Amino acid sequence: xxxxxxxxxxxxxxxxxxxxxxxxxxxxxxxxxxxxxxxxxxxxxxxxxxxxxxxxxxxxxxxxxxxxxxxxxxxxxxxxxxxxxxxxxxxxxxxxxxxxxxxxxxxxxxxxxxxxxxxxxxxxxxxxxxxxxxxxxxxxxxxxxxxxxxxxxxxxxxxxxxxxxxxxxxxxxxxxxxxxxxxxxxxxxxxxxxxxxxxxxxxxxxxxxxxxxxxxxxxxxxxxxxxxxxxxxxxxxxxxxxxxxxxxxxxxxxxxxxxxxxxxxxxxxxxxxxxxxxxxxxxxxxxxxxxxxxxxxxxxxxxxxxxxxxxxxxxxxxxxxxxxxxxxxxxxxxxxxxxxxxxxxxxxxxxxxxxxxxxxxxxxxxxxxxxxxxxxxxxxxxxxxxxxxxxxxxxxxxxxxxxxxxxxxxxxxxxxxxxxxxxxxxxxxxxxxxxxxxxxxxxxxxxxxxxxxxxxxxxxxxxxxxxxxxxxxxxxxxxxxxxxxxxxxxxxxxxxxxxxxxxxxxxxxxxxxxxxxxxxxxxxxxxxxxxxxxxxxxxxxxxxxxxxxxxxxxxxxxxxxxxxxxxxxxxxxxxxxxxxxxxxxxx
Amino acid sequence: xxxxxxxxxxxxxxxxxxxxxxxxxxxxxxxxxxxxxxxxxxxxxxxxxxxxxxxxxxxxxxxxxxxxxxxxxxxxxxxxxxxxxxxxxxxxxxxxxxxxxxxxxxxxxxxxxxxxxxxxxxxxxxxxxxxxxxxxxxxxxxxxx
Ligand SMILES: Cc1cc2nc3c(=O)[nH]c(=O)nc-3n(C[C@H](O)[C@H](O)[C@H](O)COP(=O)(O)OP(=O)(O)OC[C@H]3O[C@@H](n4cnc5c(N)ncnc54)[C@H](O)[C@@H]3O)c2cc1C
Ligand code: SF4
Ligand code: SF4
Ligand code: FES
Ligand code: FES
Numbered sequence: 144x145x146x147x148x149x150x151x152x153x154x155x156x157x158x159x160x161x162x163x164x165x166x167x168x169x170x171x172x173x174x175x176x177x178x179x180x181x182x183x184x185x186x187x188x189x190x191x192x193x194x195x196x197x198x199x200x201x202x203x204x205x206x207x208x209x210x211x212x213x214x215x216x217x218x219x220x221x222x223x224x225x226x227x228x229x230x231x232x233x234x235x236x237x238x239x240x241x242x243x244x245x246x247x248x249x250x251x252x253x254x255x256x257x258x259x260x261x262x263x264x265x266x267x268x269x270x271x272x273x274x275x276x277x278x279x280x281x282x283x284x285x286x287x288x289x290x291x292x293x294x295x296x297x298x299x300x301x302x303x304x305x306x307x308x309x310x311x312x313x314x315x316x317x318x319x320x321x322x323x324x325x326x327x328x329x330x331x332x333x334x335x336x337x338x339x340x341x342x343x344x345x346x347x348x349x350x351x352x353x354x355x356x357x358x359x360x361x362x363x364x365x366x367x368x369x370x371x372x373x374x375x376x377x378x379x380x381x382x383x384x385x386x387x388x389x390x391x392x393x394x395x396x397x398x399x400x401x402x403x404x405x406x407x408x409x410x411x412x413x414x415x416x417x418x419x420x421x422x423x424x425x426x427x428x429x430x431x432x433x434x435x436x437x438x439x440x441x442x443x444x445x446x447x448x449x450x451x452x453x454x455x456x457x458x459x460x461x462x463x464x465x466x467x468x469x470x471x472x473x474x475x476x477x478x479x480x481x482x483x484x485x486x487x488x489x490x491x492x493x494x495x496x497x498x499x500x501x502x503x504x505x506x507x508x509x510x511x512x513x514x515x516x517x518x519x520x521x522x523x524x525x526x527x528x529x530x531x532x533x534x535x536x537x538x539x540x541x542x543x544x545x546x547x548x549x550x551x552x553x554x555x556x557x558x559x560x561x562x563x564x565x566x567x568x569x570x571x572x573x574x575x576x577x578x579x580x581x582x583x584x585x586x587x588x589x590x591x592x593x594x595x596x597x598x599x600x601x602x603x604x605x606x607x608x609x610x611x612x613x614x615x616x617x618x619x620x621x622x623x624x625x626x627x628x629x630x631x632x633x634x635x636x637x638x639x640x641x642x643x644x645x646x647x648x649x650x651x652x653x654x655x656x657x658x659x660x661x662x663x664x665x666x667x668x669x670x671x672x673x674x675x676x677x678x679x680x681x682x683x684x685x686x687x688x689x690x691x692x693x694x695x696x697x698x699x700x701x702x703x704x705x706x707x708x709x710x711x712x713x714x715x716x717x718x719x720x721x722x723x724x725x726x727x728x729x730x
Numbered sequence: 731x732x733x734x735x736x737x738x739x740x741x742x743x744x745x746x747x748x749x750x751x752x753x754x755x756x757x758x759x760x761x762x763x764x765x766x767x768x769x770x771x772x773x774x775x776x777x778x779x780x781x782x783x784x785x786x787x788x789x790x791x792x793x794x795x796x797x798x799x800x801x802x803x804x805x806x807x808x809x810x811x812x813x814x815x816x817x818x819x820x821x822x823x824x825x826x827x828x829x830x831x832x833x834x835x836x837x838x839x840x841x842x843x844x845x846x847x848x849x850x851x852x853x854x855x856x857x858x859x860x861x862x863x864x865x866x867x868x869x870x871x872x873x874x875x
Contacts, residue, residue, distance in 0.1 A: 591807050594842065599807075611807050655775060673778075675809040698808035699779030703818070715774055720784055727743060727770035728791040 147215040162193055162206035162217055171219055174228065174248045177274035178207040179321050181378045182283055187275055188235075190248065192227045194218040203227055225252060233257040239270045244323050263297060271301055271326040277318035286375025287311045290318060301327075315369050317376075349379050349388070354442035363390070403614040403641045406598060407634060408584055410620035413467035413474065413574035420535040421466065421571055426549060427452045429536060429569045432484060439491055449496040449568075457567035459499040460492050461551045463533045467574035469505060474574050476595050479624040481572040482508040486518055488570055489526040500526040501564055503533045503553055511628065529564075531556045536569050575624040588615045589676060597623045608637040611696065612676075613650060616640060655697035655714045661687045663709035670701035670710050740794040740860035744769045744853070745784065747777045749807040750842045751799035757846030765850035766857035769797065776800065777838075778811025782822045785836060786829075789868070795835045795860040797852070802840040812840065832863055 144155045149166050156165045161184065166173050176188040186208035193206045196216040201223065218224065232249045237259040239245060249255075275292065278301060282288045289312035293302040303309040319329035348368040351361045369376040370390050380388045412433055415423040423429050428451050430438070441447035451457050462485045467473040482504065489500045507528070509518040522528065531554040539548035551564045577596035578584070585592055589612040591599040598617045601609040608616050618634040619625070625633070644650060657678075659670075664687040671679035671688055678694035679701060681687075688710075690701075702712040711717070746752040752773050758765060774780060777800025785796045798819055800812035816838060823833040837856055841849050 586809075589809060591805060591809065594802065594805060599805075673814060675811070696808055698776040698811050699774060700776065700808065700811045700814050703779050703781040704814070712775075712779065715779060717781065717783075720772065720774070720781075721787060723772050724743065724784065724788055724791055727772065728741060728788065728793055 145211050145213050147211050147213070147217065149217045150219055156211050158210075160211050162195075162204070162209050162211060162215075163191055165211050166193070166206060166217075166219055173206055173219055174251070175207055176244070176248075176272065176323060177276060179276055179280070181381065182276060182279045182321070184208040185275055185279060187273070189231050190228055192224055192231075194221050194224050228252055229254050233259060235272060237261040238263050239265055239267075239272055239324075241266055241268045242270055242272060242324050243268060245272070269325045269328075272324055273299060273301070274323060275301075276321040276323065277301060277327055280317045280321045284376050284378060285313070285315055285317050285369050286373035287313050287315070289313075313369070313372050315367075315372075317369070360387075363388075403616065403644060404588060405616045405618060405634070405637050405641065406584065406588060406590065406610075406621055407617070407619040407637075408578050408581070408621045410575045410624065411578050413576050415466050415571050415573045418466065418473075421463065421533070421569070422536045422549075423571055426536065426538060428457070428549065428567060429571065431571050431573045432481070432488075435488055435492075435570050439488075439495075447495070449492050449498070451567055456496040457492075457498045459501065459564075459566040460496075460568045460570065461533070461536075461549070461564060461566040462488055462492075462500065462502045462570045462572065463551075464502065464504040464572050465532070465574075466571040467576075474576060474595065476624070477508065478575040479508070479510075480575065480626045483511070483514055483517070483626065485570075485572045486521045486526075488572075489521050490517075490524060492570075493524060493526065498567070501551070501566065502526055502528045503551070504528060504530060505532060506530075511626070529553060529555050529557075529562070531562075539565050575620060578621070581621070588612055590615065590617070593623075595623070597621065608633060608640055613652070613693075614644070650693070652693060653697060655712070656692045656695045657690045657697060657699065657701055657710055657712045658692070659688050659690055660709050660711060661685065661689075663707050664688055665707050665709070667706065669704050669706060673700050673704050675700070738861060738865060740768050740857055740865070741792060742769045742795040742797060742853075742856060742860065743788040743793045744771045744797040744799060745774050745777065745780045746771055746797075746841075747779075747800040747806075747811070748773055748775045750801035750805065751777075751839070751849065753843035754799075754841040754845045754849040757843065758849045759846075761846050763846055763850040764854075766854045768857045768860075769853045776806060776808050776811035777815035778806070778808065780815055780818070782818050785822060789831060789835070789866060792866075794863075794866045795837065795856060797837050797839065797856060799839045799841045799849075799852070802842055805842060831866065831868075834859065834863065835866060 145158055146153060146155050147165065149169055150171055152169050154165060154169055156168065163173055163175065163178065173191050173193065175191045177185050178191060184207040186205040189205055191206045192203045194201045194217065195204050203224070229252050232245060232252060232254055235245050236249060236257040238261040278291050281290050289309040290301055290303055292299055294300060316329040319327045349361050349363045351359070365371045377390065380390070412431060415421055415431060421429065423431065437443045438445050438449060439447055449456060464481055464485050468476065468478040468481060485502055489502055492498060493500050507518060509515045533551055533553045535552050537550050537552065539550045549566050549569055551566055551569065553562055553564070555562050577592070581592065581596060581598070585598060590610050593599045598610065598621050600607045600617060600622055601611060608618055610617055616637040618637040619630040622633070666681065666686040666688065668681055668688060671681060675698070676694050676696055678691045679688050680691065682689050697712060699712040699715055702710045702715070708717065746755055755771060777798055780798050788796050798815055800806065800815050803812060806812040819836065819838040823836055826833050826836060839852050841852065
């Protein structure tokens with residue numbers, strides 16, 4: 144440790160600490176321009192000068208760059224220091240009179256008008272003051288080195304090689320982030336970079352998935368993390384005191400042996416882009432249900448406020464039910480939760496923004512306990528409900544007043560009229576659909592799916608959580624659209640079923656099973672290739688096939704295929720079926 | 731039931747899978763849908779259980795047509811028994827020609843448990859088609875008999 148005195152206060156710091164850090168540690172303010180805590184000091188602007196006592200007298204040094212030494216005596220506010228800082232600012236203001244950060248420091252130092260005039264005078268507020276932070280961020284932190292200083296002396300400026308669009312730029316935006324004057328701006332180009340707005344997605348490379356995330360730790364998005372693109376940066380590692388950030392972590396596969404599985408993989412939501420009439424992704428302020436959930440979340444991007452893209456609250460909001468549900472062209476089924484969450488939106492949006500609400504429904508399905516009552520409440524709160532499908536969402540017009548406003552065209556089937564309703568925001572209550580990987584998951588567990596794509600239960604009334612594969616259960620939206628109370632009830636039922644099997648200690652199987660009559664089996668193994676449950680194995684010693692009756696479901700595919708008639712299926716043997724044939728054709 | 735000329739009532743054997751088509755037939759009945767009464771149903775667990783020899787045996791025993799019905803592709807309770815049935819039926823149709831049996835006398839249909847209406851339509855339509863084809867006459871059978 145090193146002891147030194149700053150403005151009369153004695154402190155101890157670690158070797159290598161700069162004077163600037165030591166002073167900030169003591170809460171002593173020193174202005175800086177070309178310094179950034181995550182970038183190596185550069186000492187270009189000299190605004191951070193302080194006085195250090197040497198044997199030969201007082202010396203002015205840049206505090207951002209000079210390391211503390213044992214017994215140093217430092218003064219950060221002497222008239223000498225202030226005069227030096229004023230001079231630095233006077234010179235800079237002569238060239239860049241309107242840059243806010245320079246003016247702010249000048250005001251703090253009581254500097255009103257610079258004494259000098261410069262032929263390079265640049266009136267812009269966002270002029271480049273040549274601090275070099277961007278160049279160093281791009282080189283040192285990002286490792287892309289896409290920009291650097293070009294030319295010398297009065298021609299010096301920040302540029303890409305030959306002023307051409309740089310191929311090394313990875314559009315990370317670090318340069319714009321560190322620029323103290325906003326000279327560098329980050330704008331999305333059509334062909335590269337990220338959209339300027341990340342309203343509903345994480346907007347940093349390392350982020351907490353949600354405020355209630357389990358486990359509550361941030362994760363790194365490899366696609367936007369600079370380290371995974373250039374090998375540089377790792378600033379998160381530097382600032383994380385417990386040392387928890389590890390870029391070398393890889394996905395692990397962990398094998399767990401279980402006897403039963405509950406498949407509750409949930410749902411995906413329907414992408415309304417193909418329904419071009421609803422303009423999702425084409426017009427601003429047209430959102431899907433999940434996006435609005437994000438917006439209404441108090442830990443979400445808008446802190447729970449209902450806002451348009453221009454940051455203003457909406458005056459009128461249209462909520463469209465059944466988008467992609469109950470529609471011959473998309474999903475024929477009813478998604479079951481949309482009417483109720485649409486009414487929830489009507490209530491919450493009205494409460495938070497005071498906007499006029501229009502709900503467009505085909506049939507209002509307020510089917511559960513307390514739901515009809517909630518519907519009445521929303522009606523009493525003044526929501527307008529219109530029975531009819533929305534035909535299209537279009538831009539309202541081009542006048543200044545109508546800018547950004549949307550027009551909903553629909554048929555109001557209760558009054559038998561076409562209507563046009565102006566709104567600022569449209570919420571599409573898009574359908575619930577099977578998860579995109581339901582087919583693979585189904586194959587993995589031997590599950591069938593109903594024509595709508597959701598997993599099929601063994602029996603809709605008598606066995607609603609079991610499946611055709613013993614030991615595999617389904618619950619939640621994986622089995623069909625439903626709301627949270629129903630999901631929880633179903634999940635509890637499935638868990639109870641699984642517990643029952645565990646406590647019983649044995650399993651019952653159906654009597655319909657296949658069996659090999661070994662004396663006829665030639666060991667051709669035609670059967671084993673056909674079995675969808677891999678129930679048939681080959682016994683090498685006896686050169687015959689064998690059915691594992693715990694795995695066999697009794698479909699009989701192997702029985703039909705066995706060329707030797709060695710495979711037989713209880714309840715449906717060849718003899719039984721042939722006898723039936725004789726019977727039905729007897730008359 | 732006369733086996734020739736007018737008033738001919740075809741005899742049809744239907745192998746219906748337990749999970750879809752048999753339930754579909756059940757639904758047609760429960761919903762009181764009208765359909766031709768010519769189909770004699772044999773329940774199998776899956777259309778994949780239908781051994782082609784059962785179909786030949788049915789023709790041999792005097793059936794004029796055979797219907798094999800299973801779940802829609804992708805819906806088989808045993809994942810893909812219906813795909814096996816499809817393969818077997820297509821191959822058997824080629825053999826039927828060699829036996830001198832019109833391949834239209836064998837029909838494969840996908841009927842789900844919810845498609846009672848479709849079941850009724852298929853059985854009626856198949857009956858009409860067989861009525862038009864007339865009774866199946868097997869030369870060899872005549873000899874043996
Ligand atoms: C816009 C909107 C608003 C809604 N509002 C309400 C409401 O107000 N009230 C209400 O009751 N319901 C509401 N719902 C319905 C509610 O979201 C669902 O009922 C509920 O989320 C379904 O729960 P689940 O567990 O079945 O599925 P999910 O919530 O989808 O959970 C499935 C989980 O499984 C995980 N998973 C998926 N595949 C795998 C795999 N292969 N391996 C391991 N894990 C996997 C997923 O990551 C996910 O965490 C709303 C739905 C929408 C779309
Ligand atoms: S198909 Fe029949 S003969 Fe061939 S291995 Fe299987 S049981 Fe044995
Ligand atoms: S009856 Fe079906 S499930 Fe059982 S062993 Fe044969 S092919 Fe496999
Ligand atoms: S901040 Fe220290 S020289 Fe610029
Ligand atoms: S169970 Fe119906 S075709 Fe397989």
